[in-house]
Amino acid sequence: MAYPIGKVAELAGVTVRTLHHYDEIGLLSPSQRSATGYRRYDDADLERLQQILYYRELEFSLEEIAAIIDDPQADATAHLRRQHKLLSERIARLAKMVNAIEFAMEASKVGINLTPEERFEVWGGFDPDEHAQEAEQRWGDTDAYRESMRKTSRYTKQDWLRIKEQSEDWGRRIVAVMDAGASAQSPEAMELAEEHRQHISQWYYECSYEIQTGLAEMYLADERFMATYEAIKPGLTVFLHDAILANAVARS
Amino acid sequence: MAYPIGKVAELAGVTVRTLHHYDEIGLLSPSQRSATGYRRYDDADLERLQQILYYRELEFSLEEIAAIIDDPQADATAHLRRQHKLLSERIARLAKMVNAIEFAMEASKVGINLTPEERFEVWGGFDPDEHAQEAEQRWGDTDAYRESMRKTSRYTKQDWLRIKEQSEDWGRRIVAVMDAGASAQSPEAMELAEEHRQHISQWYYECSYEIQTGLAEMYLADERFMATYEAIKPGLTVFLHDAILANAVARS
DNA sequence: GTTGACTCTTACGTAGCGGGAGGATGCAGC
DNA sequence: GCTGCATCCTCCCGCTACGTAAGAGTCAAC
Numbered sequence: 251m252a253y254p255i256g257k258v259a260e261l262a263g264v265t266v267r268t269l270h271h272y273d274e275i276g277l278l279s280p281s282q283r284s285a286t287g288y289r290r291y292d293d294a295d296l297e298r299l300q301q302i303l304y305y306r307e308l309e310f311s312l313e314e315i316a317a318i319i320d321d322p323q324a325d326a327t328a329h330l331r332r333q334h335k336l337l338s339e340r341i342a343r344l345a346k347m348v349n350a351i352e353f354a355m356e357a358s359k360v361g362i363n364l365t366p367e368e369r370f371e372v373w374g375g376f377d378p379d380e381h382a383q384e385a386e387q388r389w390g391d392t393d394a395y396r397e398s399m400r401k402t403s404r405y406t407k408q409d410w411l412r413i414k415e416q417s418e419d420w421g422r423r424i425v426a427v428m429d430a431g432a433s434a435q436s437p438e439a440m441e442l443a444e445e446h447r448q449h450i451s452q453w454y455y456e457c458s459y460e461i462q463t464g465l466a467e468m469y470l471a472d473e474r475f476m477a478t479y480e481a482i483k484p485g486l487t488v489f490l491h492d493a494i495l496a497n498a499v500a501r502s
Numbered sequence: 503m504a505y506p507i508g509k510v511a512e513l514a515g516v517t518v519r520t521l522h523h524y525d526e527i528g529l530l531s532p533s534q535r536s537a538t539g540y541r542r543y544d545d546a547d548l549e550r551l552q553q554i555l556y557y558r559e560l561e562f563s564l565e566e567i568a569a570i571i572d573d574p575q576a577d578a579t580a581h582l583r584r585q586h587k588l589l590s591e592r593i594a595r596l597a598k599m600v601n602a603i604e605f606a607m608e609a610s611k612v613g614i615n616l617t618p619e620e621r622f623e624v625w626g627g628f629d630p631d632e633h634a635q636e637a638e639q640r641w642g643d644t645d646a647y648r649e650s651m652r653k654t655s656r657y658t659k660q661d662w663l664r665i666k667e668q669s670e671d672w673g674r675r676i677v678a679v680m681d682a683g684a685s686a687q688s689p690e691a692m693e694l695a696e697e698h699r700q701h702i703s704q705w706y707y708e709c710s711y712e713i714q715t716g717l718a719e720m721y722l723a724d725e726r727f728m729a730t731y732e733a734i735k736p737g738l739t740v741f742l743h744d745a746i747l748a749n750a751v752a753r754s
Numbered sequence: 755g756t757t758g759a760c761t762c763t764t765a766c767g768t769a770g771c772g773g774g775a776g777g778a779t780g781c782a783g784c
Numbered sequence: 785g786c787t788g789c790a791t792c793c794t795c796c797c798g799c800t801a802c803g804t805a806a807g808a809g810t811c812a813a814c
Contacts, residue, residue, distance in 0.1 A: 256761080266761085268803095270763090271801065275801095286810060287763095288810080288811095306801095311800075311801090313800090507792075517772080520770085523770065523771055538779060538792085539778090540779080541792085
């Protein structure tokens, strides 16, 4: 029931040196030592290590982590809730950074050099307040999802059928654009991407370009979406994805 | 036209010490000095500083930043791609942690106490190799997406229609379960969630419980999915989401 | 008994600054 | 010209969270 340091390191995906360090600073001292001085970690130690790694991933300092974990006030579920919230925020921030990078890549592909203003605009949104908002906008589980639910919960079956009809009409038109041989970067395709965004904003929730870009990524991982649209026309999923990206880059 | 260091620091939102540091390491040396040795930054210097801060925000190291900026467009995109990949991997890792936390919360709600081993298993360890895999499985943009594409690219229209038919049959059955008044945690609902997972594995890509849970979250944010299924039966989207979660918790 | 993998402690190196010390300027008001 | 205060200069040491040996003991297997 007691693991040597190497096993623990392997299990948790950290280096032995890291565990040595945590022992040095008293953050995680194994509860036992062998007669020859070898560290032996038991289950409780592992659990503590896991907590540490969670908070570390959230970029707390080790000192802060010690304070958080040793705080007797907070119980396990409080930690979990807190970690969940922080993780969501952090993901949103990283997602924004990914968008910024994609924007930069797109720009350099087209040979444009970003002006200072543009650069500022792209990253002019990493501050904490916006994070919270973005987190909630991007990650379903929270307010945006609930807002969407609240809004859509009042829709009648008639409404849904109208929404579906509207979607299908849009679907026919984007297929026509594809059939015409236009690229995903063509004005027609981008216009339909824009329409897609407005459709969402109208019926579900405020859909910014960032959010739409996120949706575009999801579509590629969403089998149902693929099944529906690939049946209509092979390549449609990717086409829409690219059109959304092109449109977002051009308009934002 | 030339600003003293204090003004520059204020403008850019960094400390004077930071500017000293950048001068020390040769990342940003002001183009002039006053007769008395004071640093004087001109417009070009400010522009360079802005670039530096932009890349710094994207978590490039100062060394990398120097390489990117001084090496006019030589391989900016390569750096960007690399950073994009790193960020995507981190996002995937965080997403995994979110899943693990939700799993733990779910478990503790039901009154189950996880052993340390179980926890480490759920979360699958943090070792780099697994990350890479998971990152690619979860975030479309990479190999898993391409794998799915590769697989599906060989499907004929016939295949797609069969997949769609199969989906619709499944759809009718889950509606029947709902109509019967069963809960999302009922064996029938969970069985259909399991079938959903196997359907994906069969036609698209290996779909683990974690991935399926991720998909379930997506469905709540995916307007198209909602439009399709809410039109069939209001509440179906949430029902499926809950069934998937229940099934994942029970089986994994 | 030997080999090879594992572990121990000690200790110096790293990035990106923070935060002084001790002294030289810049500028405003008298 | 003098005073006062802000700003600037150059060292230089400190910090975090480890990485990376170095040199030596230990464990398990053959």
